[in-house]
Amino acid sequence: MTHCAVMASGTIEVYFYGELPADRRAQVDAHLATCADCRALLEDLSEIRNVVDDRFAAFAPPGGDWSGFMARLAREIPADARRARDNFASDDLPHRPRFAAGTNVRHRRWSPAGLVAAAALLSLVGTGVNLAMRSRFPSSPPVGAASVPGGVRQRPDGEPGFAALSGEHFGRSKLVVLGLAAKDSARATSADWTYERELAGRLLSDTRLYRMAAEDRGLLSIAGVMRDLELVLIQASFTDAADPEALSRIQGLIRRRDLVAKMDVVAMAGS
């Protein structure tokens, strides 16, 4: 495997799958005539495809018997509906999926010392990074209700508990967003933002659940900001950290979505 730039860009795979436009395809044809490494990659891709074609595919449980599967689903659905009802009735948190019997369910708990440390860290990082943000993103509009489409105060009496919880979630997530936004993308190595990647992975499921719960409740502004946050967290979690462009792309996403300002507005509205 070599350092051919065309190969490193992933273009050969796109060529192999027949998804390149005609003009780009002609360029790659010309490149292949001179690059043995890319030709070798094409051969390997063909071998991989042959293996995939031969791979055993199961379309149904053993013996094609769906009866056990359907019976289990029929048992699970009423139980799941009961759990969902109980969850929503007892608190205002979004429904956390429960899993079928026999699978592991983990409960996450923070120690008091951990909470104090996290709060102190959030405060410290938030202050420092906010200062950095002001100089890095001068074009960001001023924080205000108008910067969130529709404004989160459109339903001032609607579910204040949920809005407050959403605000707390944005407060937790800000550590990641500000941390990513404040890094110097030209100099940062993948190790420099490992911490933010880990936090993003931890926050992703909760963000998705909050977003779905907000959509459920018709709280479209909160849902919209949650969706933007979810996109940033997905990018941060799944992007290859060794990719030198990854961080600047995520920063661009944060800037284009004006995420910091929107999270501030929603957090303030819920407090």
Add this chain to the structure above:
Amino acid sequence: MPAFDAGLLARAASGDASAFQRLVEQHRSMVYRMAYQFAGNHHDAEDIAQEVFLKVYRSLDRFRQDSQLSSWLYRIVMNACIDHRRRDGVAGAPIRGPEQEERVLNTPEASPGPEARAYAGELNEVLQCEIRRLPPGQRVVFLMRHYEGLKLSEIARALGLAEGTVKRQLHAAVHRLRRALTVARVTAGERV
């Protein structure tokens, strides 16, 4: 993927159990196939498929009619696959802290590597094992491209990712598989 029946979906969302059952029957083969390709065994495939249909059931009333139904279902399947992997942890060990979750998503499956497989069988055996060892994010994208035949743009839309991210995940997956192929060829050559 079979076309969704909007009327059936509406009836299922309004609580019609037989409509929901019909919906499951229409799509269970596709869901099971993807789950099996991801997990590599019937036991986990059934768990994942169950989770998919529970999630569909929970979110029937949230589905927007203007959305792509196939994208919606693919995304649920993808999330269920990754959640299943996250719950099980690496090599079946329970995940002890939230900080391990991200590591798990990007960690290859623990199983014999290409050298051991090359001695045990053919090169395609090596590749098949390596596909199962891909980190979950790469594996989902690889499966959707190769088994479902979806274009990169369709995968990106279905998973809610940037097309560039999908391309990089696929490139990383192919890179891993090629490395395994190279190692296996060398090992097999040494054996001869």
